[in-house]
């Protein structure tokens with residue numbers, strides 16, 4: 612009754628954990644800021660609805676918003692509205708990109724561990740997902756050797772994601788160059804998911820944008836302005852990519868949500884301070900959770916440089932999935948690293964998009980659970 616396509620994919624393991632959570636839990640499983648959107652953006656939605664922004668808008672997004680996005684990134688290249696597609700979140704942007712790029716059997720490299728949509732999106736589009744490992748020893752950046760040996764004549768594109776979910780890793784300039792050199796040599800498209808672009812703690816963001824002519828830069832208002840439920844994102848790419856991906860986008864969603872586009876425009880003009888505020892709060896929480904995890908014997912945390920995730924390695928003779936189950940049973944939500952791919956299986960992901968108080972309580976309970984498994 613159902614297509615091979617839908618039967619080839621499963622709901623993400625993260626959902627299963629969240630379904631187990633009932634009542635009053637400490638949520639360190641969240642993939643979103645624990646803040647509400649900036650007040651002026653919330654006001655703007657009311658205004659937009661009253662002013663009549665309740666109809667279909669241009670399929671690729673309001674020209675003023677596309678232009679504002681192009682201008683925001685002008686230090687990285689000479690972009691105009693023609694280089695921008697406004698999407699219903701990075702999620703739709705990534706799926707329609709895959710649908711526009713892939714012929715059956717063409718291969719796409721994607722990170723393992725990595726964000727949960729990459730593999731299903733490649734499969735839905737008829738492509739062949741080929742994962743490459745990210746290891747803690749290498750600060751969760753790929754090595755040239757690991758990438759090179761996975762490239763075949765059928766490889767069409769590589770997905771990269773920095774700042775990274777689930778590891779908190781960021782990429783440095785030499786790895787960006789290594790990946791671009793490989794892409795150039797093998798005629799690959801780089802799809803760079805940079806939804807955490809604004810959340811780096813030790814250095815300014817390093818981006819693929821503007822560094823290679825076949826980059827599709829994926830971004831979102833979700834994390835930057837704590838608007839995850841508003842579902843607005845965007846792509847920046849050469850205009851011929853935008854034209855073709857724009858067709859898939861039109862037949863998938865018709866157009867972005869008009870009142871949300873209006874509010875996003877206001878946020879771009881007025882709410883930069885808000886992202887900076889969140890970033891400072893996350894920076895303090897990062898330090899707190901890192902220090903608490905570091906004290907627990909058998910848990911080896913990395914100091915994350917971006918996004919809002921910790922991805923410690925569990926160095927005990929126990930299955931991290933059992934540790935997560937027990938931690939969740941005791942009211943603290945977290946995610947087994949394996950939910951993000953086989954290379955994450957010795958790890959557990961904690962989100963520190965949570966209050967200091969909850970981080971402290973959560974780590975106390977986690978330490979007790981680890982004691983039990985020792």
Ligand SMILES: Cc1ncc(COP(=O)(O)O)c(C=O)c1O
Pocket residue numbers: 642699700701702703726772775776804806830831832833839842843844
């Ligand atoms: C790496 C990464 N990419 C994309 C997304 C999806 O973003 P959006 O809300 O814009 O669809 C997320 C959300 O958690 C993410 O972590």
